[in-house]
Amino acid sequence: MKLLKKQGMNLCLAVIVAVLAAMPLLLQSGVLTASSTILYLGKCIAFAIVAMGLDLIWGYTGILSLGHGLYFALGGYAMAMYLKLQATGGSITDFMHVGGLTELPMIWKPFQNLPGAIVMLFIVPTVVSGLIGCFIFKNRVKGV
Numbered sequence: 001m002k003l004l005k006k007q008g009m010n011l012c013l014a015v016i017v018a019v020l021a022a023m024p025l026l027l028q029s030g031v032l033t034a035s036s037t038i039l040y041l042g043k044c045i046a047f048a049i050v051a052m053g054l055d056l057i058w059g060y061t062g063i064l065s066l067g068h069g070l071y072f073a074l075g076g077y078a079m080a081m082y083l084k085l086q087a088t089g090g091s092i093t094d095f096m097h098v099g100g101l102t103e104l105p106m107i108w109k110p111f112q113n114l115p116g117a118i119v120m121l122f123i124v125p126t127v128v129s130g131l132i133g134c135f136i137f138k139n140r141v142k143g144v
Contacts (some may be wrong), residue, residue, distance in 0.1 A: 071129050074125040074128060075121045078124050080115070081111040082112075082114065085112055091111050
């Protein structure tokens with residue numbers, strides 16, 4: 001088992017060295033300088049950070065993560081709602097217009113200004129996490 005683990009580490013190290021050695025050639029040729037490639041690499045790095053965070057919190061400390069990615073996503077969605085309204089000048093958005101709405105729905109009203117959006121950015125994930133935590137700990141979910 002130790003031999004297999006050592007071979008896997010050596011293979012991983014060899015792949016990292018090969019990628020790092022090829023990086024200057026790719027940069028010089030212009031392959032990695034396209035804006036879409038840079039955006040793609042940024043997404044890959046973000047997902048790698050999330051994966052390492054989950055590995056650290058669950059693998060090394062043994063603490064169960066209660067879906068912290070959901071709370072980040074809810075906060076990001078709240079900010080996206082504000083930005084979508086700002087792109088249209090605070091009126092209804094394009095997908096609402098296609099759906100036949102003539103006025104802004106009540107749930108979207110706090111996102112018309114930045115302070116309201118920032119408050120909702122914190123309140124929405126907090127309420128959702130509180131509800132999920134209450135359900136999990138009240139019902140004493142075991143064996144996870």
